Amino acid sequence: xxxxxxxxxxxxxxxxxxxxxxxxxxxxxxxxxxxxxx
Amino acid sequence: xxxxxxxxxxxxxxxxxxxxxxxxxxxxxxxxxxxxxxxxxxxxxxxxxxxxxxxxxxxxxxxxxxxxxxxxxxxxxxxxxxxxxxxxxxxxxxxxxxxxxxxxxxxxxxxxxxxxxxxxxxxxxxxxxxxxxxxxxxxxxxxxxxxxxxxxxxxxxxxxxxxxxxxxxxxxxxxxxxxxxxxxxxxxxxxxxxxxxxxxxxxxxxxxxxxxxxxxxxxxxxxxxxxxxxxxxxxxxxxxxxxxxxxxxxxxxxxxxxxxxxxxxxxxxx
Amino acid sequence: xxxxxxxxxxxxxxxxxxxxxxxxxxxxxxxxxxxxxxxxxxxxxxxxxxxxxxxxxxxxxxxxxxxxxxxxxxxxxxxxxxxxxxxxxxxxxxxxxxxxxxxxxxxxxxxxxxxxxxxxxxxxxxxxxxxxxxxxxxxxxxxxxxxxxxxxxxxxxxxxxxxxxxxxxxxxxxxxxxxxxxxxxxxxxxxxxxxxxxxxxxxxxxxxxxxxxxxxxxxxxxxxxxxxxxxxxxxxxxxxxxxxxxxxxxxxxxxxxxxxxxxxxxxxxxxxxxxxxxxxxxxxxxxxxxxxxxxxxxxxxxxxxxxxxxxxxxxxxxxxxxxxxxxxxxxxxxxxxxxxxxxxxxxxxxxxxxxxxxxxxxxxxxxxxxxxxxxxxxxxxxxxxxxxxxxxxxxxxxxxxxxxxxxxxxxxxxxxxxxxxxxxxxxxxxxxxxxxxxxxxxxxxxxxxxxxxxxxxxxxxxxxxxxxxxxxxxxxxxxxxxxxxxxxxxxxxxxxxxxxxxxxxxxxxxxxxxxxxxxxxxxxxxxxxxxxxxxxxxxxxxxxxxxxxxxxxxxxxxxxxxxxxxxxxxxxxxxxxxxxxxxxxxxxxxxxxxxxxxxxxxxxxxxxxxxxxxxxxxxxxx
Numbered sequence: 001x002x003x004x005x006x007x008x009x010x011x012x013x014x015x016x017x018x019x020x021x022x023x024x025x026x027x028x029x030x031x032x033x034x035x036x037x038x
Numbered sequence: 039x040x041x042x043x044x045x046x047x048x049x050x051x052x053x054x055x056x057x058x059x060x061x062x063x064x065x066x067x068x069x070x071x072x073x074x075x076x077x078x079x080x081x082x083x084x085x086x087x088x089x090x091x092x093x094x095x096x097x098x099x100x101x102x103x104x105x106x107x108x109x110x111x112x113x114x115x116x117x118x119x120x121x122x123x124x125x126x127x128x129x130x131x132x133x134x135x136x137x138x139x140x141x142x143x144x145x146x147x148x149x150x151x152x153x154x155x156x157x158x159x160x161x162x163x164x165x166x167x168x169x170x171x172x173x174x175x176x177x178x179x180x181x182x183x184x185x186x187x188x189x190x191x192x193x194x195x196x197x198x199x200x201x202x203x204x205x206x207x208x209x210x211x212x213x214x215x216x217x218x219x220x221x222x223x224x225x226x227x228x229x230x231x232x233x234x235x236x237x238x239x240x241x242x243x244x245x246x247x248x249x250x251x252x253x254x255x256x257x258x259x260x261x262x263x264x265x266x267x268x269x270x271x272x273x274x275x276x277x278x279x280x281x282x283x284x285x286x287x288x289x290x291x292x293x294x295x296x297x298x299x300x301x302x303x304x305x306x307x308x
Numbered sequence: 309x310x311x312x313x314x315x316x317x318x319x320x321x322x323x324x325x326x327x328x329x330x331x332x333x334x335x336x337x338x339x340x341x342x343x344x345x346x347x348x349x350x351x352x353x354x355x356x357x358x359x360x361x362x363x364x365x366x367x368x369x370x371x372x373x374x375x376x377x378x379x380x381x382x383x384x385x386x387x388x389x390x391x392x393x394x395x396x397x398x399x400x401x402x403x404x405x406x407x408x409x410x411x412x413x414x415x416x417x418x419x420x421x422x423x424x425x426x427x428x429x430x431x432x433x434x435x436x437x438x439x440x441x442x443x444x445x446x447x448x449x450x451x452x453x454x455x456x457x458x459x460x461x462x463x464x465x466x467x468x469x470x471x472x473x474x475x476x477x478x479x480x481x482x483x484x485x486x487x488x489x490x491x492x493x494x495x496x497x498x499x500x501x502x503x504x505x506x507x508x509x510x511x512x513x514x515x516x517x518x519x520x521x522x523x524x525x526x527x528x529x530x531x532x533x534x535x536x537x538x539x540x541x542x543x544x545x546x547x548x549x550x551x552x553x554x555x556x557x558x559x560x561x562x563x564x565x566x567x568x569x570x571x572x573x574x575x576x577x578x579x580x581x582x583x584x585x586x587x588x589x590x591x592x593x594x595x596x597x598x599x600x601x602x603x604x605x606x607x608x609x610x611x612x613x614x615x616x617x618x619x620x621x622x623x624x625x626x627x628x629x630x631x632x633x634x635x636x637x638x639x640x641x642x643x644x645x646x647x648x649x650x651x652x653x654x655x656x657x658x659x660x661x662x663x664x665x666x667x668x669x670x671x672x673x674x675x676x677x678x679x680x681x682x683x684x685x686x687x688x689x690x691x692x693x694x695x696x697x698x699x700x701x702x703x704x705x706x707x708x709x710x711x712x713x714x715x716x717x718x719x720x721x722x723x724x725x726x727x728x729x730x731x732x733x734x735x736x737x738x739x740x741x742x743x744x745x746x747x748x749x750x751x752x753x754x755x756x757x758x759x760x761x762x763x764x765x766x767x768x769x770x771x772x773x774x775x776x777x778x779x780x781x782x783x784x785x786x787x788x789x790x791x792x793x794x795x796x797x798x799x800x801x802x803x804x805x806x807x808x809x810x811x812x813x814x815x816x817x818x819x820x821x822x823x824x825x826x827x828x829x830x831x832x833x834x835x836x837x838x839x840x841x842x843x844x845x846x847x848x849x850x851x852x853x854x855x856x857x858x859x860x861x862x863x864x865x866x867x868x869x870x871x872x873x874x875x876x877x878x879x880x881x882x883x884x885x886x887x888x889x890x891x892x893x894x895x896x897x898x899x900x901x902x903x904x905x906x907x908x909x910x911x912x913x914x915x916x917x918x919x920x921x922x923x924x925x926x927x928x929x930x
Contacts, residue, residue: 007764011771019779019806026802027795036791041590045845049902052849053895059655060891064648069884072868072877104639110793111639156794159632168635174545175873176636 073099073178080182080203085189088203092190095183100172102187112169113154118142118195119238120247123285125152127272136287138235139200142188146172146179197235223293227303230296234288242307250284251277255307262305269297330510337514337521371551373473375875376466383879384463391463392881393893398459400859400897401904402452404852407569408905409449410523411577412442413496415611417516424509434604436500438581441912443497448904450486464879467870474542474549474556475533482529485522492519527573528566535561537871538862539633547874560633564626571615571622576851578612583848584909586841598834605844606671606833612847613664617744617811620657620736621804628797630865637872641865642729643703649861649887651702654732656854658696661739663846665692668746670840675754677828684749692742698735703727730788733800737780737807744811745773748818755825765821769814776810779803852901856894864890 024034078091096102105112113121122138125131133151135141144151149169159166172179179187182204189201224230231242239249246253256265267274269292272284292300376382385391416435423431460468472479496515503512540547542555549556585605592598631638642650669685672678704718704727705711712718725731748769759765780803787799866872868882923929 004763004767008767008771011768012775015772015775016778019775019802022805022809023779023783023799023802026805027798030798030801032795032798036787036795041587045587045590048842048845049849050899052846053853053898056652056656056850056853057891057895060652061888064651064887066886066888067645067648068886069645069867072882072884101636101640104636104644109643111635156792168631170634170636175547175869175876176634 070098078182080205083203085199085203088186088201089189089193089199091183092186092188092193095179095187096190099183100177100179100187105169112157115191116194118191119197119235120249123235123238124249124283125154126285126287127283128152130155136290137200138192138195138197139188142191143184145169146184146187197238198233224296225299227300230292230300234291239284250280253304253307257305257308260305262301265304266297266301269300330507330513333507334510334514334517337517371473371549373470373549375470375547375871377876378466378878380878380880382466384465386462390881391459391879395456395459395463396860396863396893397897397900398452398456399863400856400894401901402449402456403859404855404897404901405445405449405452405904406527407573407576407855408580409442409445410527411573411575412438412445412581413493413516413519413523414574415577415581417513417520419607420513420516424513430603434607437604439497439500441581441584441909444908444911445905446493448908464870467875470871470875471533471537474536475553477553478529478532478557482526485526485529489519489522489526492516492522524570527569528562531565531569532557532559532562534862535559535565538866539630539637540871540874543871543874545874547871560629561626564622564629568619568622568626571619572855575612575615575619576855578608578610578615579844579848579851580905582608582612582844584608586844587909589841590838595834600833602674602834602836605841609664609667609844609847612851613668613743613747616660616664617740618808620740621808624733624800624804634872637865640867641861645884646861646865647704648702649857649890651700652887652891653854653857654696654700656850656857657736658700658739659850660847660854661692661743662696663843663850665689665743665746667840667843667847668750670836670843672750672753673837674832674835675829677755678750678753681749681753688742688746688749692739695735695738695742698726699732699739701726701731725789728788728796730784730796730799733803734780734784734788737784737803738777741773741777741780741807741810744814748814751818752822754828754831755822756828757821757825759821759823762821765817769817772810772814772817776806779806849898849902852898853894856897857891860890860894 027034083091102115106115108114118138122141126135126137126141131152133141133144133148135144149167149171150165153165153167157167159168170176172184185201185204189199192199192201224233231237236242236253237246239247241248241252241254243254260268264275268284270286270289272286273282276282288297383391416439419431419435419438423429423435492515496512496519499512499515503509503515536556536559539560540556541559542552542557543549582605585601585608589598589601589605592601627638627642630641640646665688669689672681672685701723703724705715705720705724707715707718715721719727757765783799783803783806787795791799864884866877867884868877869875870877921928
């Protein structure tokens, strides 16, 4: 069980951070922020 | 052969489904016919008819409502009275208009002269407008049609319609400007306030907007020198709590007698 | 009797496949022919700069070509013939066939290369079968192109005159390029069995590459003319052209359409070949034939889906460029009179994804090992159908006046936002993701991983997908419901990239995880239900109909213009027809196309038939 759960959690967090970084980076490239600023 | 027929029948059923959905599953929208140049009889038109023409163009040939609606692609156009003075007062504004009519005209023929923040083309650092020049092919307005739409916008914006109906005679392509034509002087302070649209931002005698200070008792708060300076050079001193939005145009537009009449009137509001 | 010359290659198989001169020939061809296609901008500007300086050296060429102002009587008419429908059908039929004959060489080339790399003759035979089956389609493409040109000459002469004035160079070289195309095609096809083994095989592959390069170049040239009509460049606001052909070619929509059409052609070609394989499967008479055509259908479907996955993004890029050229045109397209057309498109795309996935799920039955994955399939189906429902939800509801009053407007309070792009982008990204998940399951179906980290690998896959899907939902819901238009549009880019990253990374992880894996049970090619083949027909017919619909919108968005905003259409047919009418014309086109394709496939079968006669020829009576 642990040799499934532990890698899952680690991978989930790492992937989540990568995707978040991607989002922020791409929005920034378009001159915007991730969170809406009217 | 059996398989061939089955496959052909299956294909025809699929094609029939798609064609059927396109014919009956969606609303039957009849697209507007190609626009034809309409003869407008300007000489015999009343201002009401001219404004109605503007309404028709705004919602039809002009395709204005395609973008100018609540979905956020373009600014809303129903509040020209309060919005335009703000735009003219914006330090970013580098166009040549001095009043509502001029600003509306400039927005339609040179949309990129001033792009409202947030509505520019992505990638142009928001200095290029996605709106086309209305005299170009995509809309194809004539001068008279432009003026009709301006009249309509002024009407629904609740400000005075300053447009005059152009004559049918082919005129030089000059933007209509009050500055070229001497207008009649206005006599009473109340009429001056109405003409220059002060109510859009200021409360005077109970009625008006809240973008600027309440002037109902301004005489007991400020002296005439202050009031005169506020009219001629509004940004010299901004009242606390208010944004620097008052247009610095009244020194150019008011006759001297009108200015003095207004100053003494306001100074008398105690 | 004609002697068949058989050539032998004297070197060993492995050596024969990897000959040095062969590879050098291929690399050279790659740089000379393919590089310009990948960088059309660079190539074009170089080509035109060279030509411009040559012209300047010869003459002070000053061109002023203005579009004429036409009236109804300027358009010639033939009694009983509807000019617009004629040009429409000729153009659409030409496009269907052109897409097919551009696609087939792409995957024939790839399959031939795979066969060479693996030393597996089955791939070579399949590649040959693909090109054999489609050979007559090239003639039909040319015939339809001729018909299109004739109808333009007859019914819209001034339009053709203006366009050929702007594009005279590219049209001239386009015509000449057909010599190169025919040469490459015929050598590639007729020389298939001659150019075998060693260097000859590399030469053959190179000719295949050149065939692709020339065909793609032909398409890029024609794309320039058609996109100029939509988003003209190199002309002043009155439409006066003063000689800058490169600017006219390199207009806003040229590259987006180039990209979209290359990818779409591959997907389309795969689906048509898949339909061919499906038909041959259903009418096959032996187990070996069934197995062969099942395998062919699977490969064709794989090609179609692989190209289908990135296609929505290419379409989105094309539409974004339409908005960049003219926001008015963009909004008319998606929010104005053509908006409902995209709901029809949604139904078609949903059909494509559902039938492609259904084919994959049926195919899992080829292996006994796939039973393990059966329980997951229903969840994939639920998600894909759910995404399709969102994809297909319109923004504006069809309501009576009383209902409008009751609802307070044409939009549903909660479902309304599903009708705008952020929700639809999320839905299509999910459909694409889950389709690639179907593929993942299919590939794994009959294998057991033998690597030590298999469990961890699965955990990582699940984490990758869940984090990615949450990201897609965040971008779609937050930016779709709580921000303005600029943010909504911008958020679609990270969504696309999330999906693509997941697909690429999960494929790589799975490839690594299943290296040297054990087969649970053999893959029984031919062991699929007949209804799976109908899924392939559904794919082909839907694809064709969808292309017809998109062909209509491409032309229809110009509305009453021959060339947008500069050359007005004043013919009697200038009006924009209703979507129902357009759908009917498209349907008729699809039926004509299917008849022609059946003819093409029948011809290839006929060419193998022989009738033994007795007592017919005078030699036989001696």
